[in-house]
Amino acid sequence: SYELTQPPSVSVSPGQTARIPCSGDALPDQYAYWYQQKPGQAPVLLIYKDTERPSEIPERFSGSTSGTIVTLTISGVQAEDEADYHCQSADNSDTYNWVFGGGTKLTVL
Amino acid sequence: EVQLVESGGGLVKPGGSLRLSCAASGFDFSNYTMNWARQAPGKGLEWVSTLSRGSTYIYYAGSLEGRFTISRDNAKRTLYLRMDSLRAEDTAVYYCVRSAWNWNDAFDVWGPGTKVTVSS
Numbered sequence: 427s428y429e430l431t432q433p434p435s436v437s438v439s440p441g442q443t444a445r446i447p448c449s450g451d452a453l454p455d456q457y458a459y460w461y462q463q464k465p466g467q468a469p470v471l472l473i474y475k476d477t478e479r480p481s482e483i484p485e486r487f488s489g490s491t492s493g494t495i496v497t498l499t500i501s502g503v504q505a506e507d508e509a510d511y512h513c514q515s516a517d518n519s520d521t522y523n524w525v526f527g528g529g530t531k532l533t534v535l
Numbered sequence: 536e537v538q539l540v541e542s543g544g545g546l547v548k549p550g551g552s553l554r555l556s557c558a559a560s561g562f563d564f565s566n567y568t569m570n571w572a573r574q575a576p577g578k579g580l581e582w583v584s585t586l587s588r589g590s591t592y593i594y595y596a597g598s599l600e601g602r603f604t605i606s607r608d609n610a611k612r613t614l615y616l617r618m619d620s621l622r623a624e625d626t627a628v629y630y631c632v633r634s635a636w637n638w639n640d641a642f643d644v645w646g647p648g649t650k651v652t653v654s655s
Contacts, residue, residue, distance in 0.1 A: 457639050512580050523594075
């Protein structure tokens with residue numbers, strides 16, 4: 427079955443830039459999406475179609491893609507950005523199938 | 536305000552059944568594809584099922600092995616998930632999620648979730 431791979435954790439100091447990668451063989455052909463989830467809360471859509479950002483999401487959140495890896499970048503990290511981040515995409519099979527990565531815990535030091 | 540609110544979760548014995556509901560408000564429910572996703576304790580998100588706006592297209596995660604049934608009542612603005620033959624591994628928070636048709640079906644609105652525990 428298709429998998430998206432994320433590092434379990436990333437740590438960064440306030441004001442620095444955090445980069446969270448997500449790898450998957452089908453990512454060159456399928457859009458990726460990113461969600462933020464704080465403890466005890468539902469996920470929130472951060473990025474859609476690889477690089478697009480909903481209007482209510484701060485500009486410090488951005489998405490990029492390069493081959494089989496998509497990356498969520500958080501510039502000027504703030505304490506409130508400490509959360510779990512999940513990538514999502516689809517595989518290249520004929521079967522309708524959404525897949526999520528395992529999630530990355532961002533710690534703001 | 537756009538809102539999704541799940542209900543129907545609880546404690547159920549292995550082999551039992553449960554029906555989850557999701558009440559939608561603040562948007563034209565009948566014009567949106569809807570989904571269920573879940574998150575087991577301490578784990579990542581998992582897509583469960585998708586239902587098109589007119590119930591024409593229905594999709595399930597392969598891991599469910601035919602035990603779950605998604606449905607909707609557009610007149611009542613409600614999405615359902617019938618879960619049968621429940622197993623311990625189905626223990627999770629279940630989220631009702633809207634697909635944004637103009638954003639390539641990104642999951643743009645999530646409910647707060649309802650907790651399902653399968654245990655004897």
